[in-house]
Each structure stands twice: as structure tokens, then as C-alpha cells.
Amino acid sequence: MIVVTGATGNVGRALVRHLVEAGEQVTAVSRRRPEDPLPPGVRHVAADLADPPAVRAALDGAEALFLLVAGEDPAGLVDRARAAGVRRIVLLSSQGVATRPDSYAHAARFEAAVAAGAPEWTVLRSGGLASNAFAWAEPIRSHRAAAGPFADVGLPFVDPEDVAAVAAAVLREDGHHGATYVLTGPEPSTPRSRAAAIAEAIGAPVAFHEQTAEQARAELARFMPPPVVEGTLAVLGTPTADERRVSPDVERVLGRAPQPFAAWAVRNAAAFR
Numbered sequence: 001m002i003v004v005t006g007a008t009g010n011v012g013r014a015l016v017r018h019l020v021e022a023g024e025q026v027t028a029v030s031r032r033r034p035e036d037p038l039p040p041g042v043r044h045v046a047a048d049l050a051d052p053p054a055v056r057a058a059l060d061g062a063e064a065l066f067l068l069v070a071g072e073d074p075a076g077l078v079d080r081a082r083a084a085g086v087r088r089i090v091l092l093s094s095q096g097v098a099t100r101p102d103s104y105a106h107a108a109r110f111e112a113a114v115a116a117g118a119p120e121w122t123v124l125r126s127g128g129l130a131s132n133a134f135a136w137a138e139p140i141r142s143h144r145a146a147a148g149p150f151a152d153v154g155l156p157f158v159d160p161e162d163v164a165a166v167a168a169a170v171l172r173e174d175g176h177h178g179a180t181y182v183l184t185g186p187e188p189s190t191p192r193s194r195a196a197a198i199a200e201a202i203g204a205p206v207a208f209h210e211q212t213a214e215q216a217r218a219e220l221a222r223f224m225p226p227p228v229v230e231g232t233l234a235v236l237g238t239p240t241a242d243e244r245r246v247s248p249d250v251e252r253v254l255g256r257a258p259q260p261f262a263a264w265a266v267r268n269a270a271a272f273r
Contacts (some may be wrong), residue, residue: 001025001061002171005049006068008034011092012232014164015066018044026116029058032149052076064171067091068112069106074113082117089118089178090170092163095125095182096231099240103231111180120177122170127184127243128157128235130264133194140206141271146195147209149216150237154188156246157260161267166253174177181249189261202272203267213237252259 002019006012007028013036019024019026020039027043028034045058050071058064065086067077081089091114096104114121136146163183170176179223188196192208199206213233218223220229250258 002025003027003029003058003062003066004066005029005055006066006070006092007038007044008032009068010129010134010160011066011126011163011167012066014161015167018164018168019171022116022168024172028060029055036109042170049077054081056080056084061111061266062086064088064090066167066171069093069109069110074110075122078113078117082119086118088120088122088171089114090115090122090124092123092167093123095127095184095243096235097125099242100234101230103227103234119213122176122178123180124163124167124170125180125182126158126163127182127247128155129163130157130159130185130261131192131268132157133198133261133265134268134271136195136198137271140198141201144204145207145209146191147215148195149211149213149233151192151208151210152190153237153239154190154193155236155239155243156184156186156188158183158185158250158262159195159261159264161264162250162254162258163191166250169253176253181253182247184245184247186246186258186260188246194261194265197262198269198272199263200262201269204273218229223249235261 002024004012004016007016008030016026016028029045031048047054052073059124093107093111094104097108111123137146145154195206195208
């Protein structure tokens with residue numbers, strides 16, 4: 001049995017589906033019952049990763065665990081997983097652990113805990129997710145406009161479906177112990193080009209307005225702590241060579257190229273209409 005934490009998120013939902021389609025038994029963990037029904041046969045456990053004892057029931061009978069960076073006690077989570085018989089942990093972390101260590105120290109603590117305590121482990125360092133564009137859904141639906149900073153700075157955003165597919169493979173297959181995979185899309189895209197791809201997908205024009213860094217900082221500060229805000233703005237505005245680089249790891253694991261942002265936009269066009 002495989003436990004998926006963050007099972008209602010963009011990656012988690014897709015991962016649950018991939019695992020069920022592969023014939024795996026799955027326990028989905030999230031803080032609240034999902035609004036959309038889970039696939040038949042999936043058990044749901046409501047638990048907050050910030051409270052490690054609360055996940056104990058979810059881990060009964062588990063052999064593998066997909067873990068998010070959440071809470072302040074990564075070693076406690078890993079210890080409980082190991083005590084429950086979990087032999088394989090796959091951690092969804094961030095590329096920023098390597099490129100922006102000061103801003104991503106929290107994720108680095110989770111990586112260290114998993115490497116120190118899990119019998120088998122793999123770290124997935126995701127780049128920016130294509131699904132971040134859902135932040136534009138309401139303004140595009142309402143007035144066919146999107147806004148963002150650094151309009152022409154390109155980064156290889158990754159489709160959550162590809163992250164989920166890699167996670168499913170690593171959870172089910174041998175041969176990934178001790179690996180750290182960097183997950184990106186197949187090519188850089190800019191905020192301006194992503195807005196244009198959504199316009200193409202919905203068959204309607206979308207005006208793009210470039211924000212100042214200060215405007216973006218104020219918007220991000222509504223749901224991110226200050227160090228993460230600054231790290232995010234640094235990645236978006238002045239990415240390093242590693243942050244701009246297309247990683248081969250999605251193709252290395254899946255045997256196919258990652259999907260471009262335009263494919264994500266077509267698949268999710270209904271959210272923007």
C-alpha cells in the first residue's frame with residue numbers, strides 16, 4: 001500500500017490517479033476531505049503533517065510514502081513512517097534547495113531527515129509548476145487579463161502531471177534509492193508566453209500586464225513567508241544558470257520528454273473560460 005500526502009493538491013491528485021491506474025492500493029492523506037470524489041477503492045485519512053502523531057493511522061500497512069515538505073518535524077514524520085513499516089519514502093522538494101539554500105532551508109531539513117532515516121529514499125526537486133498559472137484563472141475568466149512580474153524571463157516550468165508520473169514510477173520501481181531528480185519542463189517559458197498559451201487554449205485574447213517587483217512582492221506576501229517571497233522573486237527575476245537549465249531527469253525516469261506548458265494549458269482550459 002502506498003500513502004500519498006497532499007492528495008488534494010495538483011501533484012497529489014494526479015499521483016493518486018496514476019497509482020490506482022497501475023493497480024496499487026492507495027491511502028490519500030489531506031487536511032480535509034476532498035471536494036471531488038477519490039477514485040474507487042482509495043482510502044482517505046484526514047491528517048495535518050504539522051502533527052506527526054495524526055498521520056499514524058494513515059501509515060498502517062504502508063510500504064511506501066509520498067511526502068510533502070510540511071510541518072516543522074521532518075525527523076518525527078520519518079521516524080513514525082519507519083516504525084509503521086514504510087520502507088520507501090519519496091519526498092517532493094524544491095530545486096531551490098540547491099540553487100537558493102538560504103531561502104529553502106526548510107525543504108533542506110526534510111531532505112536531510114529522509115536521507116538519514118528512511119530505509120530507501122528518493123528526492124524529487126521540482127522546478128516551478130505549470131499549475132501556478134491557476135492564479136490567473138479568475139482574472140482571465142472575468143476580464144481576459146493576466147499580470148505578473150519579469151514578463152520576458154524564461155524558466156522551464158514543469159507540468160504537475162509529469163511530477164506525478166515520475167513520483168509514481170519511483171514509488172513503484174526499484175533502482176532509485178539515494179537519487180535526487182530535478183524535474184523541469186522541456187523548454188523555458190516566460191509569463192508573457194504562458195499567458196499567450198492560455199489564450200490559444202481558450203480561443204480568446206488575454207492581455208498581459210507586467211507587474212513591478214514591489215507589486216508582485218505585495219501579492220506573494222499574502223500567502224508566503226518573507227524568505228520564500230524573496231526567494232521566489234529572485235528565481236523569477238534573476239534565475240541562475242541551473243534554474244534556467246532543462247533537466248533530463250523526467251525523460252530519464254519516464255522514457256519520454258516532459259510536456260510543454262502549452263499542453264498543460266490545453267488540458268486545463270476550462271479553468272480559464
